[in-house]
Amino acid sequence: MRSRILSWLAAITATMPLIVSAPAEAVPPSLLPLTVTNNSNRADQVYLYVLGGYNGRLGYVNAAGQFTAWSGGAIPPSPAPDASIPGPAGGGSKTLNIPRNLSSGRLYMSFGEKLKFFLTPDGLVQPAPWNPSDPNRNILFDWSEFTYNDGGLWLNSSQVDMFAVPHAVEVTNTAGATKREGELKAGGRNNFFAALRGQPGDWPKLIQTRGDGTVVRALAPRLGIESGLFGNTYFDGYTTEVWNTYKNTTLTVVPIRENTAIKFFGRTDSAGVMQFTNTAGARVASVQRPSTRDVFGCDGRLGAPNSDTGLITRSLCAALHRSTLGYLHTQPTYNAAEFYTRAVTDHYSRKIHEQMVDGKAYGFSFDDVGNFESLVHDPNPRSARVILTPF
Structure with missing residues (x-):
């Protein structure tokens, strides 16, 4: 239970891209319309x-853009207020309003049943469907992540935790x-699950199917390890080989492409x-x-503090x-054709990227290295959209 009892900010900033409040040409609107189609x-x-942090407090936002902070709570955990907003019917749209300075936000979408x-x-306490006792385990749901501020x-x-509901994100300036x-791509969800089922090893165990036959999600390997579904030594031989390689070869890291x-x-x-030494x-x-586990989670010995170590x-x-x-001794590399080409690789992330129209996805926490993540940003937004695509 303790692993699920997290402050909202700590739980989701771990999977959000690095965000810097860059100056905009003008302050964005106090309420940004976000349309879900x-x-x-x-x-x-x-x-x-719509959940996130606002002026130092954590809470939820209604369709009109009004923020309400969470309050109370108990041990054992008590039900949170119903923050659900009725979404659009098939073929329809629903416009929400996002207040400026809502940070580390999530837009959850669930099908057929409200989330708990x-x-x-x-x-x-957020939904944690990798936990067999979680009441949301059999609900088909997913989320987008966002921050909206003066920048x-x-x-x-994001597929950092799981892949469930295909959706595209847009911003119009x-x-x-x-x-x-x-x-x-058309048929991408089904093709992803079929490919994961066909991957030798523990990969098919990441897929969760509920009693009526609906495939509700695939867990990321990190959560597969935590759930006992995926082997916790998968990368060990590869990392040993890599660390041995650099006993006799120098690895050069050039972490900022623009510098x-x-x-x-x-x-x-x-x-x-x-x-590692500097110049x-x-x-x-x-x-x-x-x-x-460190590799799949991009944490532990691969944690990234705001320092040279993190870079x-x-x-x-x-x-x-x-x-x-x-194999490539200057990192990071930017040619996607060179990624995921060996037997021991992150096949979960590989297969997600393969099903994207432009090849971009958030298959793991640092998929933004080289800008291969499914992120849109604009300093002067006029509106945003999340499109639930066919599946």
Whole structure:
């Protein structure tokens, strides 16, 4: 239970892209219209939820854009107030209003049944369908993530925890230009699940199907490990090989594509620790060989603090997921044709990217390394959309 009792902010910022409040040409509107369009071809009632942080408090937003902070909570967790908003019927749309300065937000969408949220004195207990006892386990649902502030709107679809409901995200700016990401190819959802079922090993175990035969989701491997469904040594042989490679070869990390003067150089020492120096020769980071769980979670020994260490570990984690580390000795790399080409790789992320129209997805936490994530951003948004695409 403790792993589910998280403050809202801590729980979701771990999977959000790095966001910097860049100056906009003008302050965005106090309420941003976000329209949810239901092209799913499903007859189920859709329910929407807008949750996030506002002026230092955590809570939910109604369709008009009014924020209400969570309050109360108990042990055992008590039911949270019903924050659901009736969503659009098939072929229809529903416009919500997002208040400026709503941060680390989630737009949940569920089909056929409302989600169950709970409160403790420490914060919100979110749906955790990887837990067999979670009351949301058999509900078909998913979410988008966003932050809206003076720097504009950041909006992304995410498969970091799971893949369930295909949806695209859009932002239109004041000049009328629209950016769109996260759109699956026709039949992409079914093709993804079929491909995952056909992948040798533990990968098919990540798929969850409820009693009526509906495939409700695939869990990310990190959560598969936590649920006992996926082997916790999957990457161990590969990471051992990589750390050994850099005993005799230098790894160069150039973490900022727009500033190639920032470089770090890594070699594995006699104790098996990869030591990194900067261009001046000063040691800036020491990275021990990560566990399989560290790789899939992009945390633990690959955690990314706001420092030189974080710049390095983000690049390492992305390269391990994409199975380029140990083979391409300058990281990160930007040629997607070189990703996921080896037997030991993140097949979950690979198969999601393969089903996207433009190849972009959020298959793991640091999929934004190289800008391969399904994110739209504009400093001067006029409106936004989330489109539930056919499945």
